[in-house]
Amino acid sequence: MSIFKLDMNYKNLLVIAGVALVLLLMYRIQSIISIFAVSFFIAYLLDPAIDKLETWKIPRAAGILIFMVLLTIILVCAMLYVVPYLYYEINYLANMVPDIVNSVTNTAQNFAERMNIYVSLEGIKNQLAPKAGAIAKQTLAAALGILSSASTAVSSIVNxxxxxxxxxxxxKDFDRINTKIFDALNRKYDNDIKRYITEFDKILSAYFRGQLIVAAILGVLYTIILLVVGIKPAVLIGIVSGVLSVVPYLGFIIGFAASLILAFVQFQDILHPLMVFIGFAVVQAIEGNLITPKIVGESLGLHPTAVIFALLAGGSLFGIGGMIIALPVAAFIKILLSEQFA
Known part of the structure; x- marks a missing residue:
């Protein structure tokens, strides 16, 4: 089957114009698309678990309600216990900013003197350090205010x-939706299209579900490493590093850099930064050689730069919904190109 054969007749031109109109409409209603995209994404992730409950003779609707109750309990526990602790760690980090500025400037000054470079950073330190804590708190408050405003504008309580x-x-209707889509595609195209969709679903489900599990495991491992070393705030950095690890290398880079700076500032020695280095190196080795191959298996097959570009492009065009849609689109294009040029 050749998917890229296209005759430039009036019918195809109308189809292209229709697609362009749909994309423009999607751009205009991106907040609504985000709600539906997030909802469908959650349903897509949970569908195998609901199917498993059905094999245990649990009705599908009952299985869905059981999962939603469990997720609600988890979210409530997180709001009651984890969120307040994270708020405490954020304030702790904001109060540490002046010490971080002092340590970094002192280190830079000492290094410059050893290299016979005569640069005075005392003025910068005296001006910046006393104000750094206030700047950090104001920045945090501004960020939370922007986030709150955006959340109110895009995702109201009703949404x-x-x-x-x-x-x-x-x-509830996931299997029925799949059946109808396959039936419609089989009537329109030959049987090869089902093979494309099946391969696409296999790759995508392994990537998304696996990547979320890997991110959660990495967040726990990074937190444990930081707690063992004694770095504060351990939980905040561990969670942020785990979440950002969905983007290739981003979680590792930010978590490692922040932990290294905090280790130096808090302990003023070489041992603790060395422990951070060893800990993150061990976690990366475990992740690259054991966790990701076992859990994710066959990934999207996309280069990390392609993944980052797809996420940024999707987010820029359609917000959160665009970021969710971007990787499936990139994966499907990759499958089609691989088939055409194999």
């Missing part, structure tokens, strides 16, 4: 309440 309802109905 957030709609997500569980959409997830329920997507999960």
């Amino acid at each position: 957030i309440a709609i997500i569980p309802i959409l997830v329920f109905y997507f999960l």
Whole structure:
């Protein structure tokens, strides 16, 4: 089957114009798309678990309700216990900013003197350090204010309440939706299209579900390493590093750099930064040789730069929904190109 054969007749031109119109409409209603994309993404991730419950003779609707209750309990526990502790760690980090500035400037000054470079950073330190804590707190408050405003504008309370309802109905009719899509494609195209969709679903499901599990494991491992070393705030840096690890290398780079600086500032020695270096190196070795190959298996097959570009492009065009859609689109294009040029 050749997918790229296209005759430039009026019918195809109308199809192209229709696609362009749909993309423009998607851009205009990107906040609504984000709600539906997030809901469908959650349903897509949970569908295998619901199918498993069905094999245990649990009705599909009951299985969905069980999962939603469990997720609600987890979220409530997180709001009651984890979020307040993270707030404490954020404030602790903000109060540490003046010490970080002093340590970094002193280190730079000492290094410059050893290299016979006569540069005075005392003025910068005296001006910046006393104000650094206030700047950090104001920046944090501004960021939280922007986030709150964006959340209010894009995802109001009503829209957030709609997500569980959409997830329920997507999960309830997930198999029926798949059947209808395959039937429509089989009527329109030959049987090869089912093979493309099946391969696409296999790769995508392994990547998304596996990547989220890997991110959670890395967040726990990074947190444990930082707690063992004695660095504060360990939980905040561990969670941020784990979440950002969904983007190739980003979580490792930010977590490692922040931990190294904090280790030096808090302990003023070589041992603790060395422990951070060894800890992160061990976690990366375990992740690259054991965790990712075992859990994710066959990934999207995309180069890390392609993954980053797809995420940034999707987010820029359609917000959160665009970021969720971007990787599936990139994966499908990759499958088609591989088939055409094999």
